[in-house]
Amino acid sequence: MSLLFRLASRFVAGERVDQAVTSVRKLNSKGMTASLDILGENVHDKTTADRAVQAYINLLDEIHAAGIDSNISVKLTMTGLDIGDDYCLDNVSRILEKARTLNNFARIDMEGSPYTERTLKVFFELHKKYPNVGAVIQAYLHRSERDIDALNAAGARVRLCKGAYREPPEVAIQKMSDIRVNYRKLAEKLLTGGVYPAIATHDSSLIKWTKQFAAERGIANDKFEFQMLYGIRKGTQEATVREGYRMRIYVPFGTHWVPYFYRRLRERKENVWFVVSNLFKG
Ligand SMILES: Cc1cc2nc3c(=O)[nH]c(=O)nc-3n(C[C@H](O)[C@H](O)[C@H](O)COP(=O)(O)OP(=O)(O)OC[C@H]3O[C@@H](n4cnc5c(N)ncnc54)[C@H](O)[C@@H]3O)c2cc1C
Numbered sequence: 001m002s003l004l005f006r007l008a009s010r011f012v013a014g015e016r017v018d019q020a021v022t023s024v025r026k027l028n029s030k031g032m033t034a035s036l037d038i039l040g041e042n043v044h045d046k047t048t049a050d051r052a053v054q055a056y057i058n059l060l061d062e063i064h065a066a067g068i069d070s071n072i073s074v075k076l077t078m079t080g081l082d083i084g085d086d087y088c089l090d091n092v093s094r095i096l097e098k099a100r101t102l103n104n105f106a107r108i109d110m111e112g113s114p115y116t117e118r119t120l121k122v123f124f125e126l127h128k129k130y131p132n133v134g135a136v137i138q139a140y141l142h143r144s145e146r147d148i149d150a151l152n153a154a155g156a157r158v159r160l161c162k163g164a165y166r167e168p169p170e171v172a173i174q175k176m177s178d179i180r181v182n183y184r185k186l187a188e189k190l191l192t193g194g195v196y197p198a199i200a201t202h203d204s205s206l207i208k209w210t211k212q213f214a215a216e217r218g219i220a221n222d223k224f225e226f227q228m229l230y231g232i233r234k235g236t237q238e239a240t241v242r243e244g245y246r247m248r249i250y251v252p253f254g255t256h257w258v259p260y261f262y263r264r265l266r267e268r269k270e271n272v273w274f275v276v277s278n279l280f281k282g
Contacts, residue, residue: 008261010231011271012039013253017062020253023230024068027249031241034070035107035227036063039254040078046087049080053091056106057098064102071105073250076119089122096130105157110136112165113172120147127156134198138163139183140172148186152193159198159227160186164263184209191219198248200227202236211245221245229264232271 005015013023024034036059043049056072056079063070074095080088092108099106108123110116116138123135134157137144141163151158162179163172173179183206190197191213199210207226214224225246228237241247252260264271 004261005257008257011229011252011261011264012257013230013251015253015255015257017059017253020251021062021066021068023251023253024063024070025066027251028069030238031247032237033225033246033248034068034251035073035248036070037073037075037109037250037252038078039252039260040256041075041111041259042077042082043080044082046080046083049078049083049087049091052078053094056095060095060098060102060104063104070251071107072099073107073109075109075111076122077111077115081115081118081122085118085122089125092122092126092133093129096126096133099132100130105132105134107134107136107157107159110138110161110163113141113167116141116143116147120150123156124150124154127154131155134159136161136200137186138172139186140167140179142171142173144182144186145189148189148194152189152195155195157195157197158190159200160190161200162203164267166266180206188213191224192217197224198227199224200250202228202233204236207236207240211243232264 013020020036024036027034038052038055038059040052043052056074059072074092076088076092079091096106108119110119120135123133126133135151136159137147139160139162148158160183162183173182187199187210201207221244225248226240227248227250230249230251237247237249
């Protein structure tokens with residue numbers, strides 16, 4: 001195993017599906033559900049995109065056969081968005097058709113802002129036919145309140161996150177304190193007017209706010225779920241379950257882990273510190 005992958009393996013469940021299944025089994029035994037993500041993005045040729053679609057279809061079979069509690073997360077640029085919207089729509093429909101036969105669910109991850117509009121357009125098309133698909137909204141984007149309103153009106157399930165890409169001030173809020181304010185505003189809309197929202201954050205202040213808001217409004221713990229990333233704040237993940245909340249862990253795996261790994265390093269000094277300190281361990 002390369003040194004870099006050893007370091008990345010805090011955030012990535014492995015390069016193979018059986019390793020990912022083992023990780024999900026462990027999470028399930030601790031009372032957590034999962035969303036499995038096959039790593040990969042920005043595919044520009046049909047052979048690779050078709051292979052990704054088949055890998056997701058096989059993954060749904062693996063989840064079913066293993067009897068683990070996991071849905072899947074899919075990036076549209078991995079399933080052909082850069083090749084064409086209709087091509088991508090057909091590809092993801094194949095995945096959703098399979099998910100439907102197995103009574104499973106797929107989340108469409110949100111990527112950088114050049115893809116937001118097209119991702120949501122494809123999403124709304126998919127959602128007309130497949131209620132077992134959910135969207136992701138990034139709280140740092142100026143446009144997100146409008147998108148949440150449209151998704152709530154369509155009865156779509158939404159995962160709310162801060163947003164992981166570098167975006168310019170014209171499209172995204174830059175200051176963390178302002179992103180938090182917007183996150184709370186959007187979370188309130190989802191918790192009061194959305195369908196089983198996912199509050200995806202490791203941010204203690206937002207987690208605390210969500211718990212308080214839900215308690216004040218009488219929103220039961222099974223009407224929403226918290227979500228966190230594999231390997232980040234494991235103690236908080238487990239403590240949240242012990243408190244009686246639902247917790248789903250996003251579990252990425254596969255050989256294309258470099259962009260994901262670098263996004264994790266860029267967003268938190270704690271993550272860089274973890275990697276650097278491990279470099280000096282024998
Ligand atoms: C389940 C899930 C799915 C996601 N899907 C997407 C997606 O589709 N598109 C997208 O753009 N982004 C996605 N993201 C990433 C997200 O947008 C953020 O980039 C990422 O979650 C970091 O923001 P944060 O709110 O978790 O906390 P941060 O702003 O990173 O951290 C807030 C606080 O959390 C604590 N903390 C965070 N990390 C650590 C750590 N390693 N150790 C100790 N304390 C820590 C610290 O107290 C810190 O001050 C997803 C995130 C999750 C959890």
